[in-house]
Amino acid sequence: MKNLLLVSLLALFVTTGYSQEKKEVGQKLPSVEVKTLDGTAFNTADISNNGKPVIICFWATWCKPCIKEHDAINDVYEDWVEETGVKLYSVSIDNSRSSSRVQPFVNGKGWEFEFLLDVNGDFKRAMGVNVPPHTFILNGNNEIVWQHVGYLDGDEDEYIEIVKKIIKGEDIN
Amino acid sequence: MLNFLKEDKLKKVYLVPTLLLALVFLPAFLFSQSFLEGSKVSGNTQIDAQVYSEDSKLGITDSTLNYKKFGMNGFTNVRYTNGNFSAYMRVEGFLNPMIGYDNRYEGIGVPYWNVNYKIGNLEMTAGHFYEQFGSGLILRGWEEWTLGYDNNIYGFNAKYSPAKGVMIKGLVGVQRYFWEPYTPDSRGIVKGIDGDFYLNDMFKGMNDAKTKITLGGSFVSKYEKVPTMGFTRDSAYTVIIGDDTVNWVKKTTYQYNLPHNVGSWAARMNIANGGFSLYAEYAEKGNDPNATNDYIYLKGQALYSTVSFSKKGFGIFFSTKWINNMSYKSKLTESGNPPMLDINYLPATTKVHQYSFAAMYPYATQPNGEFGLQGEIVYTIPKKSVLGGKYGTTITVNYSLANSIKKEQISPEIPIDSTGTDGYKSKFFSFGDIPFYRDLSVKFEHKFNKTFKAKAVYYNQTYNQHVIEDEIYDKNELVYAHIGVLDLTYKFTHKKSLRVEMQGLWTKEDKGNWAAMTLEYNVAPKWSFAVMDEWNYGNNNKDIRIHYYNIAFGYTEKTNRISIRYGRQREGLLCVGGVCRYVPNSTGLTITLTSSF
Numbered sequence: 001m002k003n004l005l006l007v008s009l010l011a012l013f014v015t016t017g018y019s020q021e022k023k024e025v026g027q028k029l030p031s032v033e034v035k036t037l038d039g040t041a042f043n044t045a046d047i048s049n050n051g052k053p054v055i056i057c058f059w060a061t062w063c064k065p066c067i068k069e070h071d072a073i074n075d076v077y078e079d080w081v082e083e084t085g086v087k088l089y090s091v092s093i094d095n096s097r098s099s100s101r102v103q104p105f106v107n108g109k110g111w112e113f114e115f116l117l118d119v120n121g122d123f124k125r126a127m128g129v130n131v132p133p134h135t136f137i138l139n140g141n142n143e144i145v146w147q148h149v150g151y152l153d154g155d156e157d158e159y160i161e162i163v164k165k166i167i168k169g170e171d172i173n
Numbered sequence: 174m175l176n177f178l179k180e181d182k183l184k185k186v187y188l189v190p191t192l193l194l195a196l197v198f199l200p201a202f203l204f205s206q207s208f209l210e211g212s213k214v215s216g217n218t219q220i221d222a223q224v225y226s227e228d229s230k231l232g233i234t235d236s237t238l239n240y241k242k243f244g245m246n247g248f249t250n251v252r253y254t255n256g257n258f259s260a261y262m263r264v265e266g267f268l269n270p271m272i273g274y275d276n277r278y279e280g281i282g283v284p285y286w287n288v289n290y291k292i293g294n295l296e297m298t299a300g301h302f303y304e305q306f307g308s309g310l311i312l313r314g315w316e317e318w319t320l321g322y323d324n325n326i327y328g329f330n331a332k333y334s335p336a337k338g339v340m341i342k343g344l345v346g347v348q349r350y351f352w353e354p355y356t357p358d359s360r361g362i363v364k365g366i367d368g369d370f371y372l373n374d375m376f377k378g379m380n381d382a383k384t385k386i387t388l389g390g391s392f393v394s395k396y397e398k399v400p401t402m403g404f405t406r407d408s409a410y411t412v413i414i415g416d417d418t419v420n421w422v423k424k425t426t427y428q429y430n431l432p433h434n435v436g437s438w439a440a441r442m443n444i445a446n447g448g449f450s451l452y453a454e455y456a457e458k459g460n461d462p463n464a465t466n467d468y469i470y471l472k473g474q475a476l477y478s479t480v481s482f483s484k485k486g487f488g489i490f491f492s493t494k495w496i497n498n499m500s501y502k503s504k505l506t507e508s509g510n511p512p513m514l515d516i517n518y519l520p521a522t523t524k525v526h527q528y529s530f531a532a533m534y535p536y537a538t539q540p541n542g543e544f545g546l547q548g549e550i551v552y553t554i555p556k557k558s559v560l561g562g563k564y565g566t567t568i569t570v571n572y573s574l575a576n577s578i579k580k581e582q583i584s585p586e587i588p589i590d591s592t593g594t595d596g597y598k599s600k601f602f603s604f605g606d607i608p609f610y611r612d613l614s615v616k617f618e619h620k621f622n623k624t625f626k627a628k629a630v631y632y633n634q635t636y637n638q639h640v641i642e643d644e645i646y647d648k649n650e651l652v653y654a655h656i657g658v659l660d661l662t663y664k665f666t667h668k669k670s671l672r673v674e675m676q677g678l679w680t681k682e683d684k685g686n687w688a689a690m691t692l693e694y695n696v697a698p699k700w701s702f703a704v705m706d707e708w709n710y711g712n713n714n715k716d717i718r719i720h721y722y723n724i725a726f727g728y729t730e731k732t733n734r735i736s737i738r739y740g741r742q743r744e745g746l747l748c749v750g751g752v753c754r755y756v757p758n759s760t761g762l763t764i765t766l767t768s769s770f
Binding site for chain 1: 213215216217219250252254259261291303304305307308309313314315316318340369371373385387443445446448450452477479481482483484485486487488489490492518520521522524525526527528549550551552553564565567569618620662664666667668669670672695696697698701727729731732734767769770
């Protein structure tokens with residue numbers, strides 16, 4: 001019985017995969033429940049920025065390149081917001097061992113993004129994130145149009161270029 | 174009788190292809206173009222492959238490798254969504270498992286799949302799922318690829334919100350055990366219910382209150398067909414026959430009284446107000462003799478709490494944990510490594526370190542009893558101040574501690590931890606005299622200018638090797654280590670940067686002193702090259718003062734990443750979330766391919 005189910009699931013994936021070739025639309029965000037820093041429930045489908053692009057960064061307090069990425073963006077974030085109106089959602093995948101460290105950590109660092117806690121990795125799994133850092137860029141319609149894994153010094157320059165292209169309506173590929 | 178059986182078998186033979194056809198074509202029929210428009214497929218994949226070589230320095234030969242000169246661990250996740258419906262599956266393969274992963278993983282299959290839909294306030298999942306109640310003290314399903322850890326639950330999971338601010342979850346299922354299908358003798362059935370109550374959403378008067386309060390509670394139970402098991406107890410006595418004294422040992426066999434059902438409950442609260450936040454959870458578990466606690470009838474107890482305060486540029490955090498006899502598995506005879514069939518999760522209150530030497534002596538949660546503390550202060554000296562410079566300086570101080578709890582004898586004639594008894598008595602929040610772990614770290618981060626930034630970290634660690642590696646509860650094998658790290662990044666241009674990392678570890682115990690250096694040259698956003706060496710220069714045995722050298726190369730294009738590494742992997746404990754896996758020495762070529770779509 002299990003095999004049958006699997007075969008039908010596969011068929012589903014294949015038929016869909018085929019149909020998708022016809023339409024080039026970015027994916028909408030999955031609807032998964034995460035938490036804000038004050039413990040309030042937040043549905044990820046509600047991530048939005050009034051028709052302007054959104055950057056979503058998956059990170060963890062134990063992830064060295066993630067912190068580097070956040071630091072680098074934080075240095076230029078004010079300029080980014082001023083120039084493009086972009087909004088950054090920073091999603092921590094710290095589990096219950098370190099999730100309560102997130103708020104004092106981000107405040108101590110002086111980072112000023114929108115923070116979400118994905119304590120058991122539900123949003124991470126739904127987004128197909130293997131390991132942090134993993135960065136997504138959404139267009140004004142909240143569709144995922146670009147993503148990138150890892151962080152190397154200077155990657156943030158590419159993020160803002162993509163955001164600017166989206167605003168101008170240019171092809172980002 | 175024989176004929177009947179045959180006929181039955183025949184029926185099955187026909188039934189299978191019919192069902193198969195129906196199920197294959199059903200989706201195709203159902204998904205007429207209009208339905209397909211809402212369909213989305215996404216997923217990700219990771220393949221790690223290793224080719225091992227012989228290495229006389231590390232004592233690795235073809236026979237120590239069991240002639241398995243190639244190892245590969247890989248997975249692919251595929252997620253299908255259409256409106257409120259979604260389906261998920263993960264294909265995993267271990268052909269053969271890479272060195273350090275359990276051989277029982279060998280094989281390929283689909284250990285995780287589910288279908289899920291949402292209607293109104295109800296969300297249903299059938300198949301495999303990961304769920305967490307509160308901080309996980311009595312239930313957490315999770316998966317960590319790098320550890321080879323997966324305790325997913327296979328069954329049904331429902332989430333329902335009957336009113337604004339109320340979320341009720343319920344689940345029933347059985348847990349993953351390598352590739353072994355569920356049978357009543359193989360493991361138990363897990364059931365659980367959990368509620369979250371967001372008071373600010375529930376009560377109108379509190380809607381706009383600055384203080385946010387969430388209360389929660391959960392109940393979990395496992396049923397298991399228990400085995401019949403006994404134990405022997407020796408009692409010594411002396412007989413005097415004439416002038417001779419004869420010592421006798423009497424062996425008596427007893428049966429364990431093993432419960433079929435083991436329940437647990439937990440209550441929690443979260444209070445937040447601006448930069449202030451308090452979380453506390455208390456849990457209890459019923460009488461649960463098992464292989465981890467050496468079959469004692471004692472109940473389990475756990476408390477986990479954290480409090481933090483922060484404002485821009487300053488954060489302080491403090492957490493405490495007290496656990497007593499909290500190993501909770503869906504099979505009572507299961508123990509050892511890798512940990513399997515864990516129903517709950519006991520977070521370690523020690524910091525997860527980012528640098529390899531700081532992680533050389535990691536802490537693993539001791540489920541039989543542990544007292545833990547952690548405190549951290551993060552302070553950023555403001556930008557454009559004398560000490561902060563143009564970009565500010567961040568200072569992080571962290572201290573964590575884990576100790577035994579105080580155990581007292583239940584009666585004078587019964588030693589502590591005697592199997593088949595209540596084991597011991599322990600006062601709530603008691604503090605024992607065996608140090609398990611100590612860790613102090615001080616970190617400075619400073620950006621000097623647009624091209625140069627630096628981090629410097631000092632760690633002082635005490636590691637109880639007996640407790641953490643061998644489960645021997647004494648203080649005879651303590652490792653005291655000092656660790657220093659200097660991490661410098663220099664940007665030549667916007668895209669080209671060089672990172673230099675220097676590490677030193679100094680200890681008189683275990684393998685002695687270590688030194689390491691990494692050079693990493695990056696060309697954003699695609700290329701990265703690195704050479705690194707970890708040298709055990711202070712090993713007491715001069716013959717094994719080994720260089721663990723590596724060269725690595727990485728290429729990233731959007732979400733595709735390939736990395737190639739050649740060199741030696743140092744043996745040690747790899748830990749994630751307080752769960753550890755032993756990684757043996759190896760030499761060879763590693764290729765990792767990851768991708769998301």
